[in-house]
Amino acid sequence: MTDTKQYPLLANPHVRLTGPVDQNMYHQFRHCLENAPKDGSIVVAVTTLGGDPEIARTMGDDVRLLREYDGRELLFLGKQAVYSAGATFMSYFPREHRFLTRQTRLMIHERQMHATVNLNGPLRMCIATLKAKLHEIEHSIHIEEEGFRALAEGTHTDFETIRNRAPENWYIEAEEAKQLGLILDIV
Template sequence: MAFHALQPLDFRAPAILLSGTVDQAMYGQFRQQLDAAPAKGLCVIELSTLGGDPEVARMMGEDVRFRSEIEPDRRIVFLGKAAVYSAGVTFMSFFLRENRYLTRGTRLMIHERLMGSSLEINGPLTRCVATVEAKLNELRASIAIQNEGFANLVRGSDVSLDELMEKAPSNWYLDAAEARSRGLVEAVL
């Protein structure tokens, strides 16, 4: 599907306005606004966030992907404003690059998923091995999910997956102009 470049005037009245922590409360607001948005034409989702729950961001992203597939007469577009950190970038990765826009001065922050966990090994040896393997499986699954999102984010840009994976562990900050010049977003407004 060919998309035409949008102009600043196209963003004057976003259908969905989200700011704050990406969490269950934001998801509820997002779904209410998405359900109320027109099923045809342009649907702008404006987001400003310092991050939050990556799984909630993925749920929101899956809603966008699904709606885009079943409602071909509606173009859902992302507009990042001020700060799009962490889970906000995860959400943005669900949009085609042609549907990603940022306002001037917006900053992106991309990092690896974080985990805080304790592992207690106690009991029969075979159960101890099973406990360690279960935690390793959790880590491997989380890394696979993270890397799927990273691959979606860099698709169509000049940022390689290897470059992103090298920079993500130490929090990669990009301003809107750099994100545009690297091809991570369509335009800066």
């Protein structure tokens, strides 16, 4: 196990996010970022059972912009559960900036859709409705795969492995995540 004194910044995160990845979490995230020190690294601690993947991507884009335009170093600290949209958010941090606490679990899965398609009206309109839903599904898969590629970048785990394991709700314990190179270390 890693000597936690090796990473003293992780002991007192600047941003602490718990609960579902949703609009409330995004507002809390923005508020914490605005109140974080203006210099030095920022530690973002996350515990979540998942939520809205588009909110996770929005938060991730904020991380990317801070890194690219302000030159800030942001560190991800997953605590206990980093499921679904939480793993999507984690993918926006470079592998060398990802940490998990002991006994934390990641969970990676495919995006979910719950929809009913109602066909009613002229036949050509029915075809257009079906094509629109198919395009939505195809585009969602493309976005999902972008996230899987980002998660795999710089690790010992390739995109295909993540994509192939995702349909079964892939639970990864902290030690396995470290062995797979998905994170830098465990604290």
